Amino acid sequence: MADTQPTTQPGPSAAAPLSGLAMKRRGPVAVWLGLPIITFGIYQLVWYYKIHKELNEYDRRQNLSPAGSLLVLLFLGWTLIAPLISFHNTGKAIANAQRAAGLQVTCSPAASTWLAFAFGINVWYMQRELNRVTEAYPGATPGAQVPLAA
Template identity: 40%
Template structure:
């Protein structure tokens, strides 16, 4: 089984700079991309990136969906780490807690994804790599 390499991003830009410049729109774009990269990296990960974004964008009206979506994204990243042959270090509960601390979960999740992409630093974004089972 193979998967596509994603993009390593600067965690400070993801968490603070781009969202400030774009008045929060970048956060939604980033969240879409992270979930799409999870799906593209491991085809066994079932996620609809648009639905994940919808859950954090308007799910606040029902209260629960953003928390479920952020938790599930953390689970996906941990699964990606296992699939990359790494010891999973991404904890979705930390992501939930960081939602309440200055919205730090993008910083944490991007750092965890960057650990995966660091294994493939010699490859371009989108290139196929063999996956562990």
């Protein structure tokens, strides 16, 4: 019966500092306008997949599905509401990444959603906010281990 008592001692992972993989810095204008024009819109889908994958690797506490997010845009884009919800959730994930980097949260999920109606400038906005996270780790190469503040 004594074996069933819960222990209050922290496990080995409780003292370990949180860390994740650094994200890639991208040019917001290139992501929003340049590369999608050159690739007839395909790059925007690739970018959306990549940022979700990078956000997931940066902070594993976020449960993001890069493929699921991409499939929402591909197969449910015609519904209009599904991509807006996906953009909102992406804005929340970016805000959480800013928080994890120890930055003041400047990414608004609402702006990530509604700027889609202004010539798709939400892509520029989201990439600009992601770049703030990468700037919190000067000199870190994409994929390098970086500490999380929160």
